[in-house]
Amino acid sequence: MSLFDRDKSAERLPVALITGFLGSGKTTLLNRVLGDSRMARSLVLVNEFGEVGLDHLFMEQVGGDMVLLQSGCVCCTIQGDLDRTLRDIARRRAAAETPPFDRVLLETTGLADPAPILQLLLNHPMISHDYRLDGVVTTVDAVNGTRQLDEHTEAVKQAAVADRLLISKTDIADIASSSRLRARLEELNPGAALYEIVQGDIDPALLFDSGPFDPAGKGDKVQAWLNAEAHDHAHRHGDHEPHHHDRSRHNEHIGSFCLTFEEPLDWDFFNRWLMAVRASWGDRLLRVKGVLNVAGESQPLVIHGVHRTFHPPTLLARWPDTDRRSRLVFITRDLDRASVEESWKQMMEEV
Numbered sequence: 001m002s003l004f005d006r007d008k009s010a011e012r013l014p015v016a017l018i019t020g021f022l023g024s025g026k027t028t029l030l031n032r033v034l035g036d037s038r039m040a041r042s043l044v045l046v047n048e049f050g051e052v053g054l055d056h057l058f059m060e061q062v063g064g065d066m067v068l069l070q071s072g073c074v075c076c077t078i079q080g081d082l083d084r085t086l087r088d089i090a091r092r093r094a095a096a097e098t099p100p101f102d103r104v105l106l107e108t109t110g111l112a113d114p115a116p117i118l119q120l121l122l123n124h125p126m127i128s129h130d131y132r133l134d135g136v137v138t139t140v141d142a143v144n145g146t147r148q149l150d151e152h153t154e155a156v157k158q159a160a161v162a163d164r165l166l167i168s169k170t171d172i173a174d175i176a177s178s179s180r181l182r183a184r185l186e187e188l189n190p191g192a193a194l195y196e197i198v199q200g201d202i203d204p205a206l207l208f209d210s211g212p213f214d215p216a217g218k219g220d221k222v223q224a225w226l227n228a229e230a231h232d233h234a235h236r237h238g239d240h241e242p243h244h245h246d247r248s249r250h251n252e253h254i255g256s257f258c259l260t261f262e263e264p265l266d267w268d269f270f271n272r273w274l275m276a277v278r279a280s281w282g283d284r285l286l287r288v289k290g291v292l293n294v295a296g297e298s299q300p301l302v303i304h305g306v307h308r309t310f311h312p313p314t315l316l317a318r319w320p321d322t323d324r325r326s327r328l329v330f331i332t333r334d335l336d337r338a339s340v341e342e343s344w345k346q347m348m349e350e351v
Helices: 026-033 082-094 115-123 145-151 153-160 175-188 220-226 228-240 267-284 337-350
Strands: 013-020 042-046 058-063 066-069 074-077 103-107 131-141 164-168 193-196 254-261 285-292 301-306 326-333
Touching: 013 026, 013 115, 026 103, 026 164, 042 082, 082 115, 115 131, 115 301, 131 145, 131 153, 145 153, 145 175, 153 175, 153 254, 153 285, 164 175, 175 193, 220 285, 228 254, 228 326, 254 337, 267 285, 267 301, 267 326, 267 337
Parallel strands: 013 103, 013 131, 042 074, 042 103, 131 164, 164 193
Antiparallel strands: 058 066, 066 074, 254 326, 285 301, 285 326
16 A cells, blocks of 8 residues: 555646746736636636736626636635635635636735745645645746846746746847846756747746646656756756856855656655755755655655645656656755765765
């Protein structure tokens, strides 16, 4: 009998977290996608209707905090704490007191640190019963993005934890500035997929399905979510080739790397080590995600955490490919690969 839960993501509502610094285009993006019929049966959580400018999209007032748009999308304001809003929405949905929706889009404020929201979605028992984190999408301003990354640690963290990065305003930014920003983002978060958007015009599908859950069990999304090869490449590049562009005072503190384990892992031993890593460096772990080969299990185990908060490990339906190595990606602040590897070696020596 397995020690782990089978993945039950299909039973929970996927939540896409949309973050990005002030002026990076979140409002333009939302205004555009909310008018798209492909967003039907989506719920969008915003801080204020007025900030997004939805007047021309209103169709029917459902409640003081909720409207049904012509596209079939439901828009709702966050009332008080986010966890209370999410729990209230889940209750109202179960009681058929809202228009039907199958997924949630959550917009943060421009100055938000995404970590507390990720922690809430990953391991709050009353939230994870109804919702699952589907992925993090971050908008970055091609005109002002480099300066914002230099001056604001929030902007760096928003970009560092993203599964997908959307570079906005490329139509008014000069080519050299856009190229420098793209290189900067690729260095900061090599595992994230990069897209350029103009006036918020994108396929709404880019806002969803960037997490590890794959309803068909094919595993392609698991590979894209982890993207271990990108972090490995970035590490090798850093070892052997100098960086010629300037590094920001925030950027230089944040990095990523991937640890690979060739043999199946003993879960008790591995979990003790991971708990020690979290206890020692939890504040420095911006995001940790992995696909593990655990001894005694025929299916891959997925783990996902932010700081000291980790989602309960779950078994996926099948391996994404024939590679059975365990891969663990770290996105960290002021924590290097050597320190984490040394902690593993020391624990192995104690056995």
